[in-house]
Amino acid sequence: MFAGATLLLGWRLYENKTKLIPAAGGSYAEGIVGRxxxxxxxYAPASDVDRDLTELIFSGLMRYGPTGEIEPDLAEKVDIAADGKTYTxxxxxxxxxxxxxxxxxxxxxxxxxAIQNPDYDSPLRLNWQxxxxxxxxxxxxxxxxxxPYAPFLENTTVGIAPEHxxxxxxxxxxxxxxxxxxPVGAGPYQFARLSKTKDGRIQSYTLRAAPRANDPKTYLNEITIKFFDSELDAIAALNRREVEGLGAISAQNVERLRSRQLATHxxxxxxYFTIFFNQTQSKILADRAVREALARSVDANGIVREVLGGLGETVWGPIPPGLPGAGVDPNRYPYTPEEATKLLDGAGWQDKDGDGTREKTLGPSSQLGTGATASSTPLALTLHVPDNDELRRVAERIGNTWKAIGVQLNIRVLPSFDLQQDVIRPRKYEMVLFGEILGVQPDPFSFWHSSQKKNPGLNLALYDNRAADKLLEEARQTLDGEARRAKYEEFSKLVIEDIPALFLYSPTYLYxxxxxxxxxxxQLVTVPSKRFVHVEEWYINTKRVRK
Known part of the structure; x- marks a missing residue:
């Protein structure tokens, strides 16, 4: 008994004089959807899968920190000229x-x-013009x-590729x-091997810790990324303990996770996700009263509550809440289906035949909308949606609410690649439900400036407002943060007033x-791959050292 007490006292003295710190060793396997x-x-920005691997294998001059701040990576320092035009x-x-x-x-x-060279056809080319x-x-x-370009340092987080x-x-x-x-990179992890299925598809990547100059040791010895065809397949693998984490999970599938040894970050x-209106493809949508009625008949709070399980927040403009320029009235078009009905009545849309869909005579046109004729045009619209469970549920919910006010919604679900290549790039849609990602220092230029209406621009609403263009041009060249915020607020007000899109929600990213x-x-990531910020500091093992 005395010996036991002596050992316990000795251990407590040891604990008091030492502390636990991370130690090298161990491996981690993560499942992601796609190949x-x-x-x-x-080229990585075109695919979340490629982005994930690139984030681990490559490094940029600068990188994002845990809360979205920009910090040095390959660069030791950066000097910025007073006029904001020269970065050394x-x-x-x-x-x-x-x-x-x-x-x-x-x-x-x-x-x-290479990014600037059109022969490479990099999606990053616009960033470096x-x-x-x-x-x-x-x-x-x-x-x-x-x-001057205020968010330029964010551009320099792009991974550097080896010339040799x-x-x-x-x-x-x-x-x-x-x-x-x-790939050969200079990031925290280096390519070790890949495995393929019997039919030749890539099944997994194994990366090992790479020694880096002037860096503390990377703790995890290996990271393996396993690829799955669907989120449900990835979840099943996690439940079977074939992987220890998932690159992401949608809110409606969280309850499918069985392990109690998980931390969902x-x-x-x-x-944010938005329904973009293409008024050039639909005379119906060219009527502002119709667009406002559509906006007033969608319960974005209900979508967040019931589809996302509360794991998100509503968005009311082109800049998400919490970013500079988002401070505008969130109640401009509140959920008021009775007002939506009045707007449609006032615009001449009536359900005269009692079939549940309103009609109106618009006259001859090649762009009347879905199912239209010169004599009578039904209030029917087509919405293109990526093949994603969450977005399908959102579209179906919106279809039901629009049906209640006499609007027929036809939903077309396509694989993301097909949607981008065959629908979005040629702008062949009346409406499309799609997501946009801004930087921590937002620059909505590519999403809303009129010069970006055609591919490879990302102005999916084909929005064209000279006053908005001017504000976007000035804001990105304004180095003073407060002045830039004010310009973006004015820009947001213009967009909200014009209703070129129906803003829905910003989901919480679940990891x-x-x-x-x-x-x-x-904590704050610009794209999913940034969950790996400071991945060299992840660890499993610990050891004790003297305080």
Whole structure:
């Protein structure tokens, strides 16, 4: 008994004089939906799967921190000229690629010039228009902008690609290059191996911790990413303990998780879902009274409550709540179906034949809308929706509420790739339910400026307002934060008044991970892949050291 008491006292003294800290070792496996195609920073933004792998394997000059702040990564420091047009980056010393080749300013210049080169067809090209990249020396790069651009540092979080791997490959052939699926980067983890199914589809990627100059040791030895065809398949794998986390889970599927050893991280993201009206494809939608009636007959709060299980917030304008420029009246078009009915009555839409759908004579046109004739046009519209359970439920709920006021909604669900290629790019839709993601320092230019109405622009509402254009142009060049916020508020008011879209909600990003994985610090992420911020600090093992 005395010996036991002595041991207990000794342990307590040891505990008091030591502390637990992370220790190296262990591995983590995560399941995500989809398959990799282009694991390369130039192309990754087109796919969340490619973004995830790129985030782990590559590094940019700068990176996002846990709350969305911009901090150095490959860069040691950045000097910004007073006029906001010149940014000079100094690389850290002794940087190397995962294959041991030295990383220099040449790699940075190559990456940016490749993005700018139309032959590469990078979706990031717009971000780098009007920017000149210049090598000062092996560790110094200078960017000169034609005009000040307030969120420019966010652009520099793009991963840097190795010139010695990609420089000798013709842009027309990069998609077929081995390096696209077996990448060489300079990030916290390096490619180790991949596995394929019997039919040749990629099944998993295994990455191992990469030694990095001037960095503390990365704790987890390995991260394996396993790919699944659907969210339900990924959830089943998690329940079977084949993986320890999921890249994301929709709110309606949280209850399917069986393990009690999971921590579901709730992350904020400047993302929102909207129904974009294409007035050029529908004379019905060209009537503002109809658009307002549609807006007033959708219960966005009900969608958040019943479809998302309360895991989200309503959005009332082109900039989500919490970001500069979102401070406008959230009650401009409250859920008032009785007012929607009055608007449609006043606009001449009546259900004269009692079939539940209103009609109106609009006259001859090739753009009257779904099912229209020159004599009588039914108040019928078609909504294109990505093949996603949550978005399907949202669309069906909206269809039911619109039916109650005499609007017929035809829902067309397409795989995301087909929707983007065949519908969104050529702008062949009356309405489309789609998501937009802004930066922490929002720049809605590509989503709402009239110059972005055609592909590859992202102005899905084909919005065209000269006053709004002017505010967008001025805001992105305004370095003073308060002045920029004021311009975005004025811009938001214009958009809300014009009703080019029906703003719905911003979902909470849910990230379920085994509670044995410690050190996850992400709170505000710009895209799902940013859940891996500071992934080198994730750990399983611990050890004691003296205080």
């Amino acid at each position: 990799p195609r282009y694991v390369n920073p130039l 980056f100094t690389l850290r010393t002794n940087l190397v690629w995962h294959d041991g080749i030295k990383l220099t300013a040449d790699d940075v210049i190559f990456t940016i010039e 009007g920017v000149t990249a210049e090598k000062v020396d092996d560790r110094t790069i200078r960017f000169t902008l034609n005009n 791997v990609w420089g000798g490959i013709d842009p027309s052939s990069v998609a077929l290059a081995e390096g696209m699926l077996k 709730r992350l904020k993201m400047p993302r 379920p991970v085994s509670n044995r994985i410690k050190g996850i610090s992400a």
